[in-house]
Amino acid sequence: MKYIITTAAFIGIALLILLAKAISNSDLISSDAFRILLGLNIFFICSLIILIAVQIFRLLQSIKKEITGSRLTLRLVLSFALMGIIPVLIVYLVSVNFLTKSIESWFDVKVESALEGGLTLGQKTIDILMSDIELKGKSIAYSIGNADTEQRYNILTDLRAKFGIQDAVIFDQDSKIIEVSSEKNNLIPSIPNIEDLERGGENFFGRIEEIKTGEIYLKAFIPIISNTLISKRLILQLTQPIPPSIANLALSVESVYEEYQQLTYSRNSLKIIYILTLTLVLLLALLSSVAASFVISRRFSSPLAMLADATRQISKGNYKKIISEQGKDEIGMLISSFNSMTSQLEVATKNSEKDRERLEIARTFLETILAHLTTGVIVIDDNRLIRLNNVSASKMLQNNESKMNDKPMRKIISKNSLFEPLNEYIETYIDDNKKNKKEISQEFRLKKDKKEKTIMLQITPLRDKKSTQYVLVIDDISEVTQAQRHSAWGEIARRLAHEIKNPLTPIQLSAERIQHKFSDKLSKADSIILERSTNIIVNQVNSLKIMVNEFAEYARPPKIQKDTIRIDTLVDEVIELYKIDKIIIIKKDKNIPIIYADQNKLRQVIINLIENSQDALKEIKNPKIKIFIRKKTNEVELIIEDNGVGIPDEIIGRIYEPYVTSKKTGTGLGLAIVHKIIEEHDGKIKIERINTSGTRVIIKLKSGKTNRNG
Amino acid sequence: MHFFKKISIIIIVVSLVIIDRLPDSEDNEILIKDVVIDNSKDIKIIEFNQEINFDSLILKAIKKGIPLVFKVTLKVVEVNDIWPTKTIIKKIGYYQIEYKALRKVYRIEDINGNKYEYKYIDEAIQKILKVEDFKFLFIDNHMNNELWLNVALDRKKLPKPLQVNYFDRTWYMNSKKSIHKL
Numbered sequence: 001m002k003y004i005i006t007t008a009a010f011i012g013i014a015l016l017i018l019l020a021k022a023i024s025n026s027d028l029i030s031s032d033a034f035r036i037l038l039g040l041n042i043f044f045i046c047s048l049i050i051l052i053a054v055q056i057f058r059l060l061q062s063i064k065k066e067i068t069g070s071r072l073t074l075r076l077v078l079s080f081a082l083m084g085i086i087p088v089l090i091v092y093l094v095s096v097n098f099l100t101k102s103i104e105s106w107f108d109v110k111v112e113s114a115l116e117g118g119l120t121l122g123q124k125t126i127d128i129l130m131s132d133i134e135l136k137g138k139s140i141a142y143s144i145g146n147a148d149t150e151q152r153y154n155i156l157t158d159l160r161a162k163f164g165i166q167d168a169v170i171f172d173q174d175s176k177i178i179e180v181s182s183e184k185n186n187l188i189p190s191i192p193n194i195e196d197l198e199r200g201g202e203n204f205f206g207r208i209e210e211i212k213t214g215e216i217y218l219k220a221f222i223p224i225i226s227n228t229l230i231s232k233r234l235i236l237q238l239t240q241p242i243p244p245s246i247a248n249l250a251l252s253v254e255s256v257y258e259e260y261q262q263l264t265y266s267r268n269s270l271k272i273i274y275i276l277t278l279t280l281v282l283l284l285a286l287l288s289s290v291a292a293s294f295v296i297s298r299r300f301s302s303p304l305a306m307l308a309d310a311t312r313q314i315s316k317g318n319y320k321k322i323i324s325e326q327g328k329d330e331i332g333m334l335i336s337s338f339n340s341m342t343s344q345l346e347v348a349t350k351n352s353e354k355d356r357e358r359l360e361i362a363r364t365f366l367e368t369i370l371a372h373l374t375t376g377v378i379v380i381d382d383n384r385l386i387r388l389n390n391v392s393a394s395k396m397l398q399n400n401e402s403k404m405n406d407k408p409m410r411k412i413i414s415k416n417s418l419f420e421p422l423n424e425y426i427e428t429y430i431d432d433n434k435k436n437k438k439e440i441s442q443e444f445r446l447k448k449d450k451k452e453k454t455i456m457l458q459i460t461p462l463r464d465k466k467s468t469q470y471v472l473v474i475d476d477i478s479e480v481t482q483a484q485r486h487s488a489w490g491e492i493a494r495r496l497a498h499e500i501k502n503p504l505t506p507i508q509l510s511a512e513r514i515q516h517k518f519s520d521k522l523s524k525a526d527s528i529i530l531e532r533s534t535n536i537i538v539n540q541v542n543s544l545k546i547m548v549n550e551f552a553e554y555a556r557p558p559k560i561q562k563d564t565i566r567i568d569t570l571v572d573e574v575i576e577l578y579k580i581d582k583i584i585i586i587k588k589d590k591n592i593p594i595i596y597a598d599q600n601k602l603r604q605v606i607i608n609l610i611e612n613s614q615d616a617l618k619e620i621k622n623p624k625i626k627i628f629i630r631k632k633t634n635e636v637e638l639i640i641e642d643n644g645v646g647i648p649d650e651i652i653g654r655i656y657e658p659y660v661t662s663k664k665t666g667t668g669l670g671l672a673i674v675h676k677i678i679e680e681h682d683g684k685i686k687i688e689r690i691n692t693s694g695t696r697v698i699i700k701l702k703s704g705k706t707n708r709n710g
Numbered sequence: 711m712h713f714f715k716k717i718s719i720i721i722i723v724v725s726l727v728i729i730d731r732l733p734d735s736e737d738n739e740i741l742i743k744d745v746v747i748d749n750s751k752d753i754k755i756i757e758f759n760q761e762i763n764f765d766s767l768i769l770k771a772i773k774k775g776i777p778l779v780f781k782v783t784l785k786v787v788e789v790n791d792i793w794p795t796k797t798i799i800k801k802i803g804y805y806q807i808e809y810k811a812l813r814k815v816y817r818i819e820d821i822n823g824n825k826y827e828y829k830y831i832d833e834a835i836q837k838i839l840k841v842e843d844f845k846f847l848f849i850d851n852h853m854n855n856e857l858w859l860n861v862a863l864d865r866k867k868l869p870k871p872l873q874v875n876y877f878d879r880t881w882y883m884n885s886k887k888s889i890h891k892l
Contacts, residue, residue: 034874207827254810261775261776262869266872270871272878273874
């Protein structure tokens with residue numbers, strides 16, 4: 001489009017020059033070429049108007065679509081157009097006024113009067129000459145009329161010569177030449193027309209003829225009234241040239257007068273054509289400048305529009321937007337600086353992006369760690385609102401809410417009343433240590449109803465300039481403390497076994513020896529007492545031996561010999577021993593997978609559990625022991641449940657600890673040993689009460705030919 | 711640009727029509743009548759009368775010394791139903807009226823160049839309205855020939871300011887084409 005406008009502007013200038021040339025050339029102005037030129041100008045002006053209208057339409061569309069730079073272009077176009085229109089309009093109005101007044105001044109009244117005076121003077125001069133020739137002609141006619149026919153020529157010639165007449169011819173009524181007298185000897189007179197002769201035959205008749213250019217002749221017709229009886233009337237024709245000096249002047253005045261009159265008559269046309277030409281020039285100049293203003297405005301606004309567009313792109317994050325160079329002026333420098341800034345921004349953004357990625361990786365890493373931590377982590381702010389927590393914290397606090405963020409810590413912890421002491425401790429810590437923040441950790445033994453937990457709470461303040469946040473690390477150390485207790489019990493058992501087992505055999509042997517040596521020597525009554533006493537010693541020693549052996553078993557170091565076994569076959573073998581009771585019901589899935597375990601140890605587990613169930617069923621009517629062997633994903637599940645008296649609530653939390661038993665005769669080591677064996681096989685054991693009465697033991701062991709963990 | 715392309719042809723056509731119609735609209739009509747053709751010899755002689763509306767402006771112009779030159783265009787054409795009309799003869803003649811201020815006469819120059827002078831404008835006009843003795847050589851070819859006659863004011867002979875005043879329709883005097891069988 002800019003090429004079209006530029007071309008149009010050049011054509012406009014060319015047409016202007018042609019129009020100016022044409023208007024100054026009077027030959028060209030009346031030719032068809034001028035008409036074509038005018039037509040071309042009008043056509044071009046129409047084209048320019050349409051071109052500008054299209055440009056304005058497009059510009060308004062751009063503004064409507066909020067295309068960058070369009071408003072600035074409009075402003076520049078208006079400014080440029082006004083800069084062109086105002087001075088050109090002023091020049092135009094002044095020119096039109098000047099032109100109109102100038103043309104009017106050409107036709108001054110004085111000039112017209114002078115010309116008319118000149119013309120009248122010429123006319124009067126000719127009239128005087130005509131009067132003179134009339135007098136001379138009448139005199140000649142009178143003389144000829146009174147003369148004889150033979151004397152006519154001489155009289156005519158004499159008087160013509162005397163009066164200084166150039167030609168004198170006598171015609172009759174039929175235009176026949178009667179006599180001719182001339183300064184030129186060889187004159188062949190022209191025959192006048194009949195009308196002139198008829199008028200001249202009646203009275204004097206004179207006329208002025210312009211025979212050649214610049215030569216004016218006076219022609220007079222005078223009737224000859226004869227005294228003789230001549231039938232035909234004669235007419236004298238005199239021809240006399242007006243002196244050239246007078247004639248030239250008179251013709252010159254006439255010519256100027258005519259031209260002046262023509263101009264006077266044409267002055268409106270003159271005004272119209274000059275004003276038309278001026279208007280065309282004005283329109284061409286104006287429209288060309290307005291059309292050019294679009295190109296210039298776009299030239300100015302386009303780099304700024306590009307800058308604005310690029311700024312928008314950068315605001316959207318596209319730092320690769322580079323603007324093409326636009327010369328070495330201020331705008332070019334601005335664009336160059338902008339490109340430089342964009343490049344720096346891109347580098348900075350890339351670095352920032354890398355940092356952000358690193359942060360993201362670190363955050364993800366931290367989140368992964370937090371998510372996989374069995375320890376609960378909660379971050380709270382000064383207002384006790386939770387800012388961050390991991391899944392373990394949520395699980396540990398037994399909170400079902402998926403998101404704890406931005407919720408008050410107290411509200412979340414209070415949902416489980418078991419953890420209420422933690423709330424109070426944290427509140428107190430924050431209130432007491434607002435200024436001097438120190439890391440602190442505290443163990444809590446939480447017990448409510450039948451639940452018991454050991455919790456380790458660690459509070460670490462994170463301080464920055466504006467606020468302080470607190471990291472709460474909540475660790476459920478119930479199992480750790482239990483394991484510690486198991487370990488302690490193991491040590492005790494080992495020492496007990498070592499210290500007690502050694503003297504038992506000599507005690508038993510000594511008691512038997514006493515009975516054997518002194519039973520015969522004592523009286524019957526004393527012998528009976530001795531026998532009873534020694535039997536008690538032996539029995540108690542045996543009981544101690546059993547107890548010590550069990551302690552030894554509990555305290556033994558983990559030494560198991562694993563092999564691939566079938567748990568269902570093992571269960572079948574063990575049940576075979578208890579078949580007499582007919583209270584055992586076994587249900588097992590098909591294709592139970594093999595496991596990798598110590599067969600003897602597992603046998604001991606099954607025996608211990610069945611015997612426990614038997615003990616619980618002693619006073620129960622319709623006793624039942626149900627054994628289920630189920631196939632699970634990568635696991636084998638063994639469930640042994642009974643409908644016995646069940647485990648009391650008081651001890652169910654510590655059921656795996658030695659010496660914790662509800663039986664009157666038990667050592668309290670059976671379940672502790674079972675728990676230990678299952679742990680040694682990386683299995684899981686869970687003991688639970690069945691609704692009203694009865695106990696269910698669930699054991700889960702990993703299936704497969706090898707134990708992945710050992 | 712697309713819009714400009716679409717309307718460019720319309721603009722050109724409209725502009726050409728305007729330019730073409732400028733001199734032709736609402737002309738003062740010259741009526742050719744009483745056409746007499748002497749067809750007896752090879753040199754044909756035409757006579758005809760005219761009706762020209764000399765309004766006050768034109769009369770004033772004549773009195774101001776503006777010469778009015780009328781152009782008589784005579785064409786002998788061969789008319790064919792199939793082919794385009796063929797011009798056999800074309801002859802142009804002029805007659806004019808002019809006021810000579812010095813001698814206070816209206817000078818008439820007829821189509822054959824004869825000059826006449828009249829003291830009164832009515833006489834002069836009467837003289838120019840009748841065109842006589844307009845001769846042309848034409849040997850009859852016994853084809854379907856027609857004589858086309860047209861009279862118009864010759865604008866090129868007007869003073870230049872009047873020539874370029876395209877908007878003044880006074881000076882556009884033209885007759886319709888007068889067609890006669892030969």
